[in-house]
Amino acid sequence: MVFCGRVYNLEKFPFFMKKKKPATNPKLSSQQCHVLYEKGTEAPFTGKWLYNKEKGNYRCASCGAELFSSDTKFDSGSGWPSFSDANKKNIELKDDHSYGMQRIEVLCKNCGGHLGHLFDDGPGPTKKRYCINSVSLDFEKKEKVRKELKKDEKRKK
Numbered sequence: 001m002v003f004c005g006r007v008y009n010l011e012k013f014p015f016f017m018k019k020k021k022p023a024t025n026p027k028l029s030s031q032q033c034h035v036l037y038e039k040g041t042e043a044p045f046t047g048k049w050l051y052n053k054e055k056g057n058y059r060c061a062s063c064g065a066e067l068f069s070s071d072t073k074f075d076s077g078s079g080w081p082s083f084s085d086a087n088k089k090n091i092e093l094k095d096d097h098s099y100g101m102q103r104i105e106v107l108c109k110n111c112g113g114h115l116g117h118l119f120d121d122g123p124g125p126t127k128k129r130y131c132i133n134s135v136s137l138d139f140e141k142k143e144k145v146r147k148e149l150k151k152d153e154k155r156k157k
């Protein structure tokens, strides 16, 4: 199967077959494909969403599934966008023993794309840190949220 200009071995990437909705975005860059489907990692402090403080939703760059909310985003200092919580119905967690480390891999449940890893050193009540590659995410700004907030402020006055 050729995807993103690369030849993929379907045995190595079974999610193309298994997932009901691969719904892969044909506009993905080769870096996005590398991270999402070859479990790559973007260089720290290079991702475009790292310092994004706008309100909105982070979606899977490949299939558009809603994954994280800006409400749970925090600056972990790790160099990757970090979230203390996730939209669990669209997230799959898997034990990852690669590189001699014991980590938990975070995947998009919908398309099987690799997003990043989950650690137990996060802030707040969840104590979770979803350490996610920017290239695996699309951001959807929430204008609506802002308008509603303004309305609330007016009401309070």
Ligand SMILES: [Zn+2]
Binding pocket: 060, 061, 062, 063, 064, 065, 108, 109, 110, 111, 112, 113
């Ligand atoms: Zn996806």
